[in-house]
Amino acid sequence: MTARVPPDFSARLLAWFDVSGRHDLPWQHPRTPYRVWLSEIMLQQTQVKTAAPYFQRFVDALPTLRDLAAAPLDDVLALWSGLGYYARARNLHAAAKQCVERHGGELPRDLEALTALPGVGRSTAAAIASQAWNDRHAILDGNVKRVMTRYHGVEGYPGLPAVERKLWALVDEHVASSQLPEHRLADYTQAQMDLGATLCTRSDPACVLCPLQDDCVARREGRIAELPTPKPGKTPPQKYAHVLWAEDAQGRILMLRRPPTGIWASLWTLPQADDAEAARGWFDEHLSGDYAGALALPPIDHAFSHYKLQLQPLRVRAEARGKIGDNDDLRWVAREELASLGIPAPIRKLLTNQGA
């Protein structure tokens, strides 16, 4: 299904971008490869409004790729704390080290080398190359998928491999257009994302303002509300766990670092157990105190994309039974120190809300 691309497609899009695009995003000034890369990683599955303050804080703390590579992982995770998808932070850190070792401390200007970096896939690599160096590569993120499915009337959930394959073919065809000047690939990439984010939105798109409205299939056929095809629904399983909020006489909280893989990898959390008995067992093994007098706090509901988790917090005064502190993955943490640790959002909320 090779769809025809009007010769003035990119010209119309760029003209719209010059007037109505976003030209003042934090990573655009200055637009260095490091800042472009960082922004692209932060913006994976994350809206601009959410990522922007994190970006500013991150580059203030770690202004260059070499700063990032030299920083402890805990510092990077702390800067990421609250942003979600923490594998992105670990991959970012690993990729920075890789750039120092293999690419002279710079991002490689090569699509394959970029894709070889952890956390960088085809679309992100193309976004970096086009935005940092105006190289001619097509991206396919959520915004572009939405624009393309509507403009070309592509049916089927865009996350399906077969549909995604069609969409890649389409965006490649668009970017190959001779009407797209060499020096405007960065703008072209940004224009598509801006169009998708600000105008061709999921619900109630502003078609009357769209530079592509005249030849948009969804618009012409009145199928704007049906495209892109929504994700097939499925009910995620409900899981339960208990978390132990143990506090010593000085008001410090016992926290542990999760393993480097799996959920909340490498983040600091409260000790967690599958059920009440296991929680009691963990307490008896590591702590002593008035477990019977523990306070059961209101349960926390947290949703992941593939399951739901309800956490039952139990707050208890305790002291260490053996030595705690000689193990780097389990230690007492003062409240003032919480801000500097990478902590999952629901746990941070629990510790902060129920404060002193």
Place this chain on the structure above:
DNA sequence: AATTCGGGGTT
């Protein structure tokens, strides 16, 4: 190629 992984915000 298909499946799995995964956190916060919005509606």
Place this chain on the structure above:
DNA sequence: AACCCAGAATT
């Protein structure tokens, strides 16, 4: 509560 969001890694 369902759904969305500048996807990548794994199998």
